[in-house]
Amino acid sequence: MKKLYDIVIIGAGIAGSAIARELSRYDLKIALLEKEADAAFGVSKANSGIVHAGFHSAPGMVKSRLCVRGNYLYGELKDELDLPFERKGELMIARGAEDEEKLEFFLKQGNQLGVPDLKIVRGEELRRLEPQLSDEITAALYAPSAGVINPYETVYRFVQNAMQNGVEFFPDSEVVAVAEGIVETTEQTFETKYIINAAGLNAAKIAEMAGLHTFDIKPRKGQEYLLDRKASALVNHVIFPLPSKTSKGILVIPTLDGTVMIGPSAEDGRDDDTTTNDVFDAILASTRTIIPSITPKLLISAFAGVRPVATGDDFIIGPTGVKGFINVAGIQSPGLTAAPAIAEAVVAILKKNGDLLLNKKSDFIAYVPRHPKARTMGKEDLSRSVALDPHFGKLVCRCEHVSEAEIRQAVREGASTLDGIKLRTRAGMGRCQGGFCTYRILEIMAEELGVPMTELTKKGANSALLAKDLKNDR
Amino acid sequence: MTDKPVVIVGGGPAGLIAATAAAEQGANVILVDREKHAGGILNQCIHTGFGLAFYKEELTGPEFAERAAASALVKGVKFMNETSVLSVSGKTVSVINEHGVSDIDAGAVVLCTGCRERPRGALHIPGTRPAGVYTAGLAQKLVNIAGFLPGKRIVILGSGDIGLIMARRLTLEGAEVLAVVEVMPAPGGLRRNIVQCLDDFGIPLYLSHTVTDIRGKNRVEGVTIAKVDEKFNPVEGTSFDLDCDTLLLSVGLIPENEIAETAGAEIDPASNGMLVDENLMTTVDGVFGCGNALHVHNLVDDLAVEAAQAGKNAALYAAGHVFAPCTIPVVNDGAFGNVVPARVSGTQPAVIRFRVRRPQKGAAVSVGTFSKRFAHLQPNTMESVTVPADAFTDKKEAVLCLNNTL
Amino acid sequence: MSEQHVVTCTVCPNGCEITVTVENGQAVSVSGNRCKRGEPYAKAEVVNPVRTLTALVRLNGGECAMCPVKTSRPVFKKDLKALAEKALSITVDAPVRCGDVLVSDFDGNGADLLAARSIGAKG
Ligand SMILES: Cc1cc2nc3c(=O)[nH]c(=O)nc-3n(C[C@H](O)[C@H](O)[C@H](O)COP(=O)(O)OP(=O)(O)OC[C@H]3O[C@@H](n4cnc5c(N)ncnc54)[C@H](O)[C@@H]3O)c2cc1C
Ligand SMILES: Cc1cc2nc3c(=O)[nH]c(=O)nc-3n(C[C@H](O)[C@H](O)[C@H](O)COP(=O)(O)OP(=O)(O)OC[C@H]3O[C@@H](n4cnc5c(N)ncnc54)[C@H](O)[C@@H]3O)c2cc1C
């Protein structure tokens, strides 16, 4: 059976989900398709989690404008969706006079783009902001509007709120064919007026399915390393070196979870998620020139993400030669930052086309509080939560203080894999990395989903976690 | 004199034995554990090898746990199961369970929170991130408690005791263990476990080797193994691949001290254990520590002695006893991996527990005027000396020295 | 003819290296053991080695899926795998008490299979 939609969005990363949430304000029938078992399993899961201030790229590029606007919009979204976002501020550092001239350049560029409250800080003021900074650092460009965000939680907030407002979400649905007004997945066929191609690394492939050969996507891998909470005493702001041609350099990032992240690398042509020792050594060495007190002993985890870099090195957002097919492609850094502005841009394109009635819903739910988390609740709130749901009284993940209630909530909200639980709740992301809690989480998942334990996966198809049930298998 | 309870945090063997010892002193004892059944890590250690010294009988882990729990019960210890301790502040213990959050006003606290396993990230093994990479202890729980095989073709990285024990368990339950890979030139686990867990089943042990790559996008498909040089760097041309669906990590245990941190107890940055004095009191007055949370023990029997001392002292403290001030720091001369306690009083005999960094034959361990010779000392085995009070002649510091004249 | 074998004692964690002298297929003397329990172990080790088996049986209606078990005395090492497999094919009903004999003469040589943990019935 074919289904009729106004809009089909391909890809539930930060771009696709922000678009879905923004469009859910209007009276439209919308489908959000994702090939993986859950949203946020693509690029949007593995990045630095920075909402950049926006002084990095040249005026005139699409990404520059959308970055500054996106940064602003996160302020509003934080209130509406209770997003895990905090404006910690960015510092771009300089060592000596030559570097400081470059800071002046970025100051001017930022001002031109409308980045608020930029200034250059030195001496005492700089040390007050960042006491552990290496002595060699003489000045920094300070951007207080920059922040850190939990990228995957943000995707889940967008998807969840979009669904509350009527968007249909289809996980495990890989798009295999596209034509004017038609999207075919491995599961079913969608008929639709508009198709939005937000397929991240696969955006060029999807465009080709529609017969468009206008751009290429090249992968650019980045490795990131997570340090123990102990390191959080060492940094207060996101700290950048001066950028190179391909990347913003190796950063030191105080995450929202209280850990510190260092990275990313920029490895052109690599599209795998492997981490390697040589890159770790380079990242560590570079980090120690900024904060010398960071040591390899603090390492708790590592991961890699891949930036989808389009021909021309800019975002490609707009209508195409195929009627109703809109590209949201090449969303490399700062795509996370820009996502809310990308969503606005898509609405503007639809408005301009004029063939879709964009009526605002009267019953749009804009404000959604986050589910309570045992980790951040005070004793009294926690006691109240336990009274309402005794599952709050059982801490499953001892390192991150995640309660059984939160795990069950995550499954009910759509988490069907261990990684999905982890990204939604942080269970298994702490010091023990799941050593203690994995088994209990699997038990709860099996119970909630009503499937045998041997069918549970880490991240969907072919990633089964258990090989044999000794009690029931022969 | 106070009738405030002694609160024991953690119901593994350390907690059970500390609780029993405190109750034997007449204290009112509450033991808090997050699990439904007390016993801690022992419930998943279904192999034998426990209790030879303490119960004069060779027991399995669950059997040891059952006996320890029964003694605690007989002595009147009150069990608060399925309850997690959130934090300790002063001597107030905040707990959470299905009834809500509450505070217990304790006369003394003993932290027996055990240890955690070193995860993959801390090791930094390169490669992909598929399903099928587990710590050995998690695999132990999956097999022995839950009844699931995590995989069918298994490579184990690290020759710690849990890894060795799991090599045998998995083989007996029908999986194929292809290799145990150890980066050091000597195994991390006990010699007997090499014999009865690997040799008995013909499982190869690769010393001075490591895993240099993990393959597989969704589930582990294989690993690459290579020989390492003295600096632990892979030697070119020595690598080989094994096709497997699982990689188990048995690369060390780290004392688990989140609760000690909330109490403000000082933690030794090198071992991650609490810094305690000869009475096993942490740097926070009235808060004691013992078991694997203090330093990782090989043998539950050694741990039992330490735990009993901590429990007894906690009860004495709660009853108003004042211990002689411990002002003499115990200093490691560098030959030891870690040394417990960190401070002594010099007014009573003190038990000093240690591990050597490198294997020693016929070495003497000395403190002040005291000295004891050991035929063998192994880094993988904890040893102890009981130093008489009058041996602490230097009141500024007590240096633990290793003298090997052979 | 006399020959010497070196075995590692696994009776206790000391792991003594024990030298066993064998004459005409009979272990006649041992040296290197720190205690007397090492002697019978080392002698058996060169003639027909034995081990205590610990394994799992399936538990019906219990608080856990499986019940840990052990043999009441050591069984032949060569039989370990087959006996573990045999244990896994056994299902017992909860509750079980630690020490319950689940199967008598489990190995055909007089070793019983004992429950090694008390596990209550579910619910
Ligand atoms: C290491 C690194 C660090 C970064 N740091 C930052 C930062 O600090 N700040 C910042 O602003 N940006 C950062 N970025 C960039 C940012 O992460 C990306 O721009 C952003 O996540 C891209 O989002 P997306 O939705 O376009 O892509 P994705 O998240 O990849 O979403 C695309 C989705 O489409 C799905 N899909 C693909 N093909 C199909 C198909 N055929 N059918 C159905 N679904 C399909 C994918 O599975 C995926 O879920 C970083 C990137 C990297 C790699
Ligand atoms: C795999 C393995 C094999 C071993 N084999 C042998 C052997 O063959 N022979 C031998 O003699 N010894 C052996 N040992 C050593 C010995 O068993 C351990 O050293 C001992 O079990 C540690 O006891 P513990 O009480 O310190 O910690 P655990 O047993 O880990 O107990 C800690 C308890 O504290 C609880 N807890 C922690 N934090 C909190 C909190 N915040 N709130 C509530 N509860 C909490 C935990 O849930 C747990 O129940 C082995 C150890 C391991 C890990």
Ligand code: SF4
């Ligand atoms: S001989 Fe005695 S001391 Fe030595 S390992 Fe055997 S049982 Fe232990």
